Amino acid sequence: MRHVIGWLLLTPAAILLIAFTYWPIGATVADSLFSRGNPIRPSRFIGLENYALMADDPIFWQVLWNNALFALGTIPASITLALLMALMVNRALPGRALARMAFFTPTILPMIAVANIWLFFYTPDIGLIDQIAGLVGLPGHNWLGDPDTVLGAIIVMTVWKEAGFFMIFYLAALQTIPPELWEAARLEGAARWTYFRRILFPLLMPTTLFVLINAILNSFKLVDHLFILTKGGPDNASNLLLYYIFETAFSFFDTTYAATLTVVLLALLAVLSLVQYGVLDKRIHYR
Amino acid sequence: MFHDLKKAVVGTAAATALMAGVAGASTAQAETELTMYYPVAVGGPLTEIVDGMVADFMAENPDITVNAIYAGNYNDARIKALAALKGGEPAQLSVMFSIDIYDLIEQDAIVAFDDIVETDEEKAWLNSFYPTLMENGRTGGKTWGIPFQRSTIVMYYNKDAFRDAGLDPEAQPATWDALVEAGQALTKDDGSRWGVMIPSTGYPYWMFGALAMQNDQVLMNGEGTETYFDAEPTVEALDFWRSLGTEHGVMPEGTIEWGTLRQNFLEGKTAIMWHSTGNLTAVKENASFDFGVAMLPANERRGTPTGGGNFYIFKDATPEERSAALKLIRFMTAPERAAEWSMKTGYMGVSPAAYETEVLQAYVEEFPYAAVARDQLEFATAELSTYQTGRVRKALDDAIQAALTGSKTPAEALGEAQATADRLLKPYR
Numbered sequence: 124m125r126h127v128i129g130w131l132l133l134t135p136a137a138i139l140l141i142a143f144t145y146w147p148i149g150a151t152v153a154d155s156l157f158s159r160g161n162p163i164r165p166s167r168f169i170g171l172e173n174y175a176l177m178a179d180d181p182i183f184w185q186v187l188w189n190n191a192l193f194a195l196g197t198i199p200a201s202i203t204l205a206l207l208m209a210l211m212v213n214r215a216l217p218g219r220a221l222a223r224m225a226f227f228t229p230t231i232l233p234m235i236a237v238a239n240i241w242l243f244f245y246t247p248d249i250g251l252i253d254q255i256a257g258l259v260g261l262p263g264h265n266w267l268g269d270p271d272t273v274l275g276a277i278i279v280m281t282v283w284k285e286a287g288f289f290m291i292f293y294l295a296a297l298q299t300i301p302p303e304l305w306e307a308a309r310l311e312g313a314a315r316w317t318y319f320r321r322i323l324f325p326l327l328m329p330t331t332l333f334v335l336i337n338a339i340l341n342s343f344k345l346v347d348h349l350f351i352l353t354k355g356g357p358d359n360a361s362n363l364l365l366y367y368i369f370e371t372a373f374s375f376f377d378t379t380y381a382a383t384l385t386v387v388l389l390a391l392l393a394v395l396s397l398v399q400y401g402v403l404d405k406r407i408h409y410r
Numbered sequence: 411m412f413h414d415l416k417k418a419v420v421g422t423a424a425a426t427a428l429m430a431g432v433a434g435a436s437t438a439q440a441e442t443e444l445t446m447y448y449p450v451a452v453g454g455p456l457t458e459i460v461d462g463m464v465a466d467f468m469a470e471n472p473d474i475t476v477n478a479i480y481a482g483n484y485n486d487a488r489i490k491a492l493a494a495l496k497g498g499e500p501a502q503l504s505v506m507f508s509i510d511i512y513d514l515i516e517q518d519a520i521v522a523f524d525d526i527v528e529t530d531e532e533k534a535w536l537n538s539f540y541p542t543l544m545e546n547g548r549t550g551g552k553t554w555g556i557p558f559q560r561s562t563i564v565m566y567y568n569k570d571a572f573r574d575a576g577l578d579p580e581a582q583p584a585t586w587d588a589l590v591e592a593g594q595a596l597t598k599d600d601g602s603r604w605g606v607m608i609p610s611t612g613y614p615y616w617m618f619g620a621l622a623m624q625n626d627q628v629l630m631n632g633e634g635t636e637t638y639f640d641a642e643p644t645v646e647a648l649d650f651w652r653s654l655g656t657e658h659g660v661m662p663e664g665t666i667e668w669g670t671l672r673q674n675f676l677e678g679k680t681a682i683m684w685h686s687t688g689n690l691t692a693v694k695e696n697a698s699f700d701f702g703v704a705m706l707p708a709n710e711r712r713g714t715p716t717g718g719g720n721f722y723i724f725k726d727a728t729p730e731e732r733s734a735a736l737k738l739i740r741f742m743t744a745p746e747r748a749a750e751w752s753m754k755t756g757y758m759g760v761s762p763a764a765y766e767t768e769v770l771q772a773y774v775e776e777f778p779y780a781a782v783a784r785d786q787l788e789f790a791t792a793e794l795s796t797y798q799t800g801r802v803r804k805a806l807d808d809a810i811q812a813a814l815t816g817s818k819t820p821a822e823a824l825g826e827a828q829a830t831a832d833r834l835l836k837p838y839r
Contacts, residue, residue, distance in 0.1 A: 242667070242669065242670060247662055248602075265663065268665035268667065269663075269815060270817055354612065356811050357665040357812070358808045358809075358815060358817060359808060373485070374800040374804070375800040375801045375804075376513060377801075
């Protein structure tokens with residue numbers, strides 16, 4: 124009887140998860156095994172041919188590499204910045220509420236709006252960045268039009284956008300750490316850095332894990348800005364996996380190949396989460 | 411407070427019900443309901459203009475209700491319309507990219523106008539548009555798209571900058587050489603003003619279609635099954651585009667952003683820009699300097715692709731809906747409306763009759779640049795459009811950007827694009 128009630132209680136959540144998560148994942152995997160169909164030539168089962176096609180697709184490898192660079196560029200930088208900002212506004216300082224607010228503002232703005240603003244920051248010559256560079260006599264640069272700088276430009280914008288959000292979690296965690304720890308450490312003669320490294324940072328590890336997972340997910344999930352800033356160009360230099368999936372599905376109408384790429388994205392995310400929960404979690408001290 | 415809230419909710423609900431009742435009464439006499447998606451690809455309050463035209467249509471035809479839905483840019487509009495169709499939502503007609511024609515035919519989504527028109531008068535109407543504008547709407551001997559928001563590329567130039575550089579503001583560069591020469595005079599060494607900007611994001615293949623045509627080379631055949639990306643004149647055209655930045659130094663190197671180019675021109679950062687005629691009215695209203703509009707220059711010949719959106723009617727529409735949709739399309743493209751649309755936006759009047767209306771004649775008299783796009787039609791060709799058009803287009807876009815940013819030579823980049831296109835188009839030949 125208790126069994127039945129338990130299952131009944133689970134049902135609403137289970138239905139939602141199955142309908143909107145597991146069923147679509149299953150359907151995506153199934154779709155990836157079929158050829159692209161149209162009313163004249165219906166779709167047929169082709170096994171792993173889409174995957175072979177993908178292995179031969181130079182754009183796929185480029186977007187994967189770009190995505191790795193994007194993740195490496197955004198994750199450590201945004202987490203470090205978030206922690207620094209949180210430590211800064213956790214202390215008593217004049218205008219603290221204002222400072223917290225300022226750090227958090229980029230998070231409130233929608234990504235599309237942010238991208239539109241940064242598009243004009245990065246515009247050669249008339250953009251904000253080049254105007255400031257011009258004041259100190261530096262020449263203008265075509266930030267988004269140069270394959271060597273475009274990904275970096277997008278990483279900078281993403282870090283700016285994300286750090287404030289992660290700061291909030293650190294700030295909340297910092298508030299729960301009792302001040303006695305700092306007093307005790309000081310009595311023992313610990314320097315500020317030692318206190319941070321040996322006491323504060325370990326206590327913040329659960330938060331860091333949470334933030335890290337979010338940051339990794341976001342580095343694969345966030346592509347809104349590409350629609351405005353570069354459309355993945357020039358020549359795919361800023362193209363990311365999810366944007367490529369979008370292009371394949373909705374510009375090229377190749378839903379089965381898009382499904383194939385999606386399976387790769389899902390597998391990647393699954394592996395990353397497993398590693399994090401499986402390995403890192405064991406080393407973290409939860410109070 | 412909760413009590414007030416409750417009262418407010420109940421009141422709103424009652425009002426909504428009442429309004430729904432009224433609306434129900436008014437739609438009761440409406441026999442046909444149409445849903446139309448339309449895109450806006452350039453700046454300006456174009457949605458208001460379309461909505462206004464639709465409202466006029468409904469006032470004239472009380473038996474037809476039209477839901478005109480603004481759907482973002484061309485890509486978004488196509489996605490939304492097709493998603494609506496697949497999801498069983500009603501959609502009877504849509505304005506979509508003229509170059510979507512092969513994809514829409516392949517998806518079996520649209521119906522040819524030849525199968526809808528009945529009377530001789532309606533058949534004659536199909537031939538009332540500029541033939542060049544019909545090129546992207548016709549294939550396999552049938553008409554699938556009716557031109558609506560159509561453009562060509564024109565050259566906008568800053569006359570004040572021309573005077574400043576010691577050039578005659580009325581002597582518009584008419585050849586590639588003249589363009590380079592003027593560009594060199596106009597470019598300032600300190601980087602505060604460039605000679606020319608040709609946008610290379612967003613729609614690079616479109617701008618490139620102009621350069622290739624000027625070198626007397628089209629990019630594809632009329633059946634949408636062959637491309638000529640690696641033909642010698644095509645490669646030369648890309649060489650020339652690249653040389654504007656690398657060799658002649660009149661254009662910034664790297665890619666130039668489509669979305670911010672108009673702002674660059676309006677701020678005087680470039681003396682010449684190539685852009686859609688769809689920007690004409692916005693430039694006219696916002697330029698603080700004396701500007702001119704010219705046809706694109708020639709190398710072997712003048713040339714530009716046409717661009718923009720066509721009306722399509724979806725196959726799922728019932729016969730009554732199809733004829734109502736036809737009525738709406740005829741209303742929207744009638745000479746007076748086409749004239750008004752052209753004046754408010756800069757898009758072309760789609761038929762010769764539009765330019766014969768009094769209003770547009772008076773407008774052209776006062777603002778001769780409004781007719782540049784029309785005059786250029788004589789030299790125009792279809793916009794790049796093939797089967798598998800999204801992928802073929804992307805292959806060309808990537809090649810252009812690779813060449814402009816210097817990561818590949820034009821010949822190398824275009825050779826790869828042609829190989830990709832050949833692979834994609836083989837099954838259709």
